[in-house]
Amino acid sequence: MLENFSTIKVESPVDKIIRQIRGLITSGQLAPGEKLPAERKLAEKLGVGRTHVRDAIQKLEFYGILRTRPQSGTVVAGIGITALEGLIGDVLKLEKSDFASLVExxxxxxxxAAELAAERRTDADLLAIEKALVAYKDKIRAGESAVEEDLLFHLKxxxxxxxxxxxxxxLIITPDIVNDFKQYEVCDDRAELKAFYEHQEILEHIRNGDAGAAGVAMKVHLQDVSDFSKSNSFLAR
Amino acid sequence: MLENFSTIKVESPVDKIIRQIRGLITSGQLAPGEKLPAERKLAEKLGVGRTHVRDAIQKLEFYGILRTRPQSGTVVAGIGITALEGLIGDVLKLEKSDFASLVExxxxxxxxAAELAAERRTDADLLAIEKALVAYKDKIRAGESAVEEDLLFHLKxxxxxxxxxxxxxxLIITPDIVNDFKQYEVCDDRAELKAFYEHQEILEHIRNGDAGAAGVAMKVHLQDVSDFSKSNSFLAR
DNA sequence: GCACTATATTTGGTCGACCAATTAATTGGT
DNA sequence: ACCAATTAATTGGTCGACCAAATATAGTGC
Incomplete structure (x- = not known):
């Protein structure tokens, strides 16, 4: 009997408004560069509080779709309608991306990044990377999980x-990956030690300014990590 | 005399609050998983309106740093302290990226994307890309600016x-680039025709499934476009 | 008739108050 | 003394009102 009920209210008010605004744009009622109605007017027309309209605009602005100038108005920025249609659709479902694409x-x-780092790194950069690597090693030696330290190394x-x-x-995509990794909460010394050596190799190539080698080493390293994750996720099931 | 005045108030209130929250987290006063003070308390302690605190939390939440549950509280989510330090710093200055990095x-x-497309494209994909290319050609033939059609081709x-x-x-970074290009509002037939032929070549490689060639062709194409933009920006000054 | 100024209105930004849900505290019963 | 249910306090969510800046409008002087 419960199957007769469909999930309702799954989308928050702001998402509904985003959808509405998209309708206004794609239907041509809101051309790029054109000012969109005042927040109050929009709120009234959509039958919702101004706060929600505000949040929706803020979200859209973050993605560069809208541009709001204080005390002046909010306009549809740059990009044309054709591309926009595909764009806004993705804004809504950006969060739940498939893991394979994420890793790829x-x-x-x-x-x-590794290639460019090999070409442009300063001495200060090398120092920072080394420091992160040491922190990573210490954490492993202590037998603890070193996910954050690992991430920090790549960040540097x-x-x-x-x-x-x-x-x-x-920075946008790594948190998702880290969250996924943490699910398995693995502390395999052998694997982490291997990762450490790979890190060391990458650092060495960057230090020597060998862009090609650094890139290859990074690719190999991430391939290993990915494989390891896969084998573990199998075990978890 | 004007040099005595330094730029003030360059950072918005919400940025200031984000900085404050970062301080709370990095100093260890806010461990991951721990609930952070109520919005009202925070607002009062920071001497600012609750709205600003709210916006800051929303921004941080978007990056997966915080997790807020209705009527329950906001907690520091997942990721550890060490990585956070580097992370939050960038949240603030994400918006104003330099153009060189953007293009690169x-x-x-x-x-x-071109390489992967060559490997995975379906017939439907080919059709969509061709369609975009035709639209691009038509717009050029008509002597109009075809920025959106250009973008759409790449999108497909x-x-x-x-x-x-x-x-x-x-999709996140292209709008910025397009905006910059539109400033010069160029309609150089010769350049656009060249771009068209390059598009055609890319399409051909994707059709043949030649990933390497597709990647190289795309790189050459973007290099040309970038050079053209540079020369034009010189003329504009 | 035209240009400039002063005023009125509209705009996004900000704030405090109220709401419902959640959580903590209190109370009453056993 | 312990547990349950009820009440009180706290939480994030929402809303409407007020603010200063920006713009449109009316007015005034030339």
Whole structure:
């Protein structure tokens, strides 16, 4: 009997508003560069509080779709309608990305970050990476989980790449990966020791300024980690 | 005389609060999993309105750092302290990324997307890409600006890569690039025709399933576009 | 008739108050 | 003394009102 009830109210008010605004844009009622109705007007027309409209706009603004100027108005920014249609659809479901894509993308970003780091790293960068590596080693020696330290090592490499955007994107996707890894809460000494040696190798290539080797080493490392995760997730089931 | 005045208030109230919360976390006063003070208490202690605290928490939550449950409280989620320190720092300055990094990252993402698309594209994908290419050609033939159609072509390739995350990341950074391009509002027939031929070549490689060639062609194409933008920005000054 | 100024209105930004759900405390019964 | 149920306090969520800046409008002087 319970099957007769469908899940209701699964989407929050702000998501509903985002959907509404998308309708206004895709239907051509809101051309790029055009000012959209005042928050009060929108709130009244959508039959909802202004706070919700506000949150929706803020979210859309974060993705660069809208641009709001104080005491002046909110406008549809730059990008054309054609692309927007595909864009906003993804904003809503960005959170639950499939894990395979996540890992694959991470490999892409990190490999390139390692290559760039090898080319551009300063002495200070090397020091920071080494420090992170030491912290990682200490944590392993103590037999504790070193997920955060592992992440920090990769983060320092991203910083050494001198590409702020690349680093930001890594920061966007890595939390999801870390969360997934933590589910298995593995403390396999052997695997972590192997990871440590791979880290060491990557660092060495970056120190020598060998971009190609650094990239390859990073790719191999992430492949290993990924394989390990897979085998463990099998065990968990 | 004007040099005596330094820029003030460059950081918004919410950024200040984010910084404060970071302090609470990194100093160990807020361990992961621990509930942070109520919004009212925080607002009062920081001497600021609750709205600002609310916005800050929302932003932090978006990055997966905090997790707030209705009528229960907000807790520090998952990820550990060590990594957090580097992470939160970047949340603040994510928005204003330098253009060079932006373009460089775009090349990385698109190159890989083209390679993956060559390996995984279905017939439907090919059709969509071709359609986008035709629309691009028509717009050029008409002598109009075809920025959106250009973007759409690249978007379809990203879709053909079957990597949702990769596509999402591209969608995040491309608007900024497009905005920058639109400033010069160029309608150079010669350049756009060249871009069209390059698009055609990329499509051909994807159709043939030649990942390496597709990647190289994409890289060359983006390099050309980037060079063109640079030369034009010189003229504009 | 035109340009500039002063005023009125509209805008997003901010704040405090109220709401329902949750959690802690209290009370009453056993 | 312990447990249950009821009440009180606290929580994030929501809303409407007020604020200063930006814009549109009316007015005034030339």
């Amino acid at each position: 993308t991470r490999v892409i970003l990190e490999t390139n 490499i991203a910083e050494a790449s001198k590409n702020a955007v690349l680093k930001s994107l890594m | 990252t775009r090349v990385i993402l698109e190159t890989n 390739i990203a879709e053909a890569s079957k990597n949702a995350v990769l596509k999402s990341l591209m």
